[in-house]
Amino acid sequence: MTEKTFQVEGMSCGHCELSVQEALDELEGVRGSKADHKNGTVEVTYEEGTVTNEQFKEAVEEAGYTLRS
Amino acid sequence: MTEKTFQVEGMSCGHCELSVQEALDELEGVRGSKADHKNGTVEVTYEEGTVTNEQFKEAVEEAGYTLRS
Secondary structure, three states: OEEEEEEEEOOOOHHHHHHHHHHHHOOOOEEEEEEEOOOOEEEEEEOOOOOOHHHHHHHHHHOOOEEEO | OEEEEEEEEOOOOHHHHHHHHHHHHOOOOEEEEEEEOOOOEEEEEEOOOOOOHHHHHHHHHHOOOEEEO
């Protein structure tokens, strides 16, 4: 299991945190995520080698936010 | 049918608008509502005499926001 923290732009409240987390948690290989709109970050726990940064980025963008790796 | 516009504190994004709208739309007599987080307002359409300001206020507070009548 690996943990990675990304910067996320556009989260303004707890609802936004949930939207980002749900988008990431749906990815195969992701075990969980914790977003923080005040810091503008999300910490993702996932099985090493299963998910690429590009997939994280796309998932977050589809939810309406921008992930900076 | 009557329309009333209230000030709402605490909405920071479109999710917040939806939360406020859903809380108001559940009230008996309410036909619809439109929240705007940028202006901090919500416009409610309802059948005259069916809902009190206190009921609007409670519904919005339960959703986690503050309504100023």
